[in-house]
Amino acid sequence: MPAKNYDKYILKEPMAKSMFEQIKAPQILMLGEKNFNGAYFSMGWSYVTEPFLMVDEPHFHDYEQYIGFVGGNLNNMKDFDAEIELYFGEEGTKKVINCTTFVWVPKGLIHGPLKITRVKKPFLFVDIVLGPKPDYRRKPANTKV
Incomplete structure (x- = not known):
């Protein structure tokens, strides 16, 4: 029986340039x-x-999203010294993230802006979308933020 090729299931070195100039x-x-x-x-x-x-405006996604903020010291990922503001809902409820954190954003939940206000120690930003690609910035009407 010939060997099957499973290469399509493996993505090696998935590196890309960030869309944000601040991420070098x-x-x-x-x-x-x-x-x-x-x-x-x-x-x-x-x-x-x-x-x-x-992220400069409130928006929602057609898929679930998970956003992670993880200490950049790979020997101690709880070593986190930064501050992020993330806003939720049409009313713009502000939440402050200042420790290693993951955020669940259900499909359709308005969120944003996302402001990284202080970085004393670098951290890993993780963006996971349960969809084939990110679908960003569909700004809803009548949002107060």
């Missing part, structure tokens, strides 16, 4: 639509070293 290091990026035949999973990992406005 190459990011890890995997898009289900592009890299895995339309799989409903996409993920990006970025190394954040400075404050900046990452």
Whole structure:
């Protein structure tokens, strides 16, 4: 029996340049639509070293999203010294992230802006979407933020 080729299931060195000029290091990026035949999973990992406005407006997604903020010291990922503001809902409820954290954003939940306000120690930003690609910035009407 001939050996099967499983190469289509493996993505080696999934590096890309970040869409944000403030993120200098190459990011890890995997898009289900592009890299895995339309799989409903996409993920990006970025190394954040400075404050900046990452997302400037409230929006929602057609898929679930998980956002991670992880200490950049790989020997101790709880070693986190940064501050991020993330807003939720039409009313713009502000939540402050100042420790290693993951956030679940259900499909359709309005969220944003996302402001990285302080970075004393670099951290990993993780963006996971349960869809074939990220679907960003569909700004809803009548949002107060």
